[in-house]
Amino acid sequence: GVAFTPINLLYAFVGCLLGTLIGVLPGIGPLATIAMLLPATYALPPVSALIMLAGIYYGAQYGGSTTAILVNMPGESSSVVTCIDGHAMARRGRAGAALAVAALGSFFAGCVATLVVAVASPAMVRFAQLFGAAEYFSLMAFGLVAAIVLAHGSVAKAVAMTLLGLVLGLVGTDVNSGHQRFTFGIGELSDGISFVALAMGLFGIAEILRNLDGPEADRSVL
Numbered sequence: 130g131v132a133f134t135p136i137n138l139l140y141a142f143v144g145c146l147l148g149t150l151i152g153v154l155p156g157i158g159p160l161a162t163i164a165m166l167l168p169a170t171y172a173l174p175p176v177s178a179l180i181m182l183a184g185i186y187y188g189a190q191y192g193g194s195t196t197a198i199l200v201n202m203p204g205e206s207s208s209v210v211t212c213i214d215g216h217a218m219a220r221r222g223r224a225g226a227a228l229a230v231a232a233l234g235s236f237f238a239g240c241v242a243t244l245v246v247a248v249a250s251p252a253m254v255r256f257a258q259l260f261g262a263a264e265y266f267s268l269m270a271f272g273l274v275a276a277i278v279l280a281h282g283s284v285a286k287a288v289a290m291t292l293l294g295l296v297l298g299l300v301g302t303d304v305n306s307g308h309q310r311f312t313f314g315i316g317e318l319s320d321g322i323s324f325v326a327l328a329m330g331l332f333g334i335a336e337i338l339r340n341l342d343g344p345e346a347d348r349s350v351l
Contacts, residue, residue: 131176140177144184151185152192162189187239194231198224297322 131137147169151162166185170178193208198215211231218227246253260268273291280287300311301321312318 132180137177137180140173140181141184144181145188148185148188148190149192149195150188152189153195154192157189158193159186159189162186162192187235190239191232191235194235195228198227198231297327 132141144166147166148159148162151157151165152159157165163182163185167182170181173181190207193203194211194215197203197208197211198219201212201216203209203212215227215231218224273295276291277284277287280290296311298321300318302309302312302319309319
């Protein structure tokens with residue numbers, strides 16, 4: 130009843146709008162967007178502020194898909210997959226349909242996920258507490274094998290890229306011992322390699338260079 134009051138719905142709409150506008154900027158994820166817009170909620174009541182922050186979070190999550198679809202440049206890590214099919218649709222003149230599908234999918238998934246967490250969180254917490262080292266290792270091994278099996282094309286390339294991802298993931302500070310791994314004395318690598326920066330390099334810069342290398346008539350335009 131509190132969430133569906135007109136004033137709180139207005140704050141949710143404003144939060145989604147602001148989050149989408151900021152989330153469109155490449156490299157700025159939901160957490161950075163919330164940090165930037167946090168002062169806007171200081172004068173609000175606690176419930177309204179939380180509702181607006183939730184709207185900012187979901188808006189930023191969706192905003193990253195806009196640049197992923199239009200210019201093949203993911204706004205944050207969760208938008209990387211959107212580049213694969215979304216940008217392909219945009220190049221065929223179906224950018225509007227791709228943006229609509231992303232918006233509807235984000236709305237539906239957000240609503241369903243929120244309801245599932247609200248209803249099933251006690252059971253999920255009890256299940257998560259049963260996980261130990263063996264279960265976490267099995268889950269990671271399953272994810273790596275699934276990445277190789279589901280990859281298109283050469284299996285050797287899929288294995289090589291999976292191993293490269295593991296090597297890149299080892300860079301940083303070990304959470305157990307505190308020792309730095311593969312940082313080579315560079316302080317900026319102590320927190321690991323940023324996934325956003327890696328995605329921007331693989332997708333954004335590569336797309337810009339590909340456009341510049343091709344004929345001017347074939348270049349993608351915003």
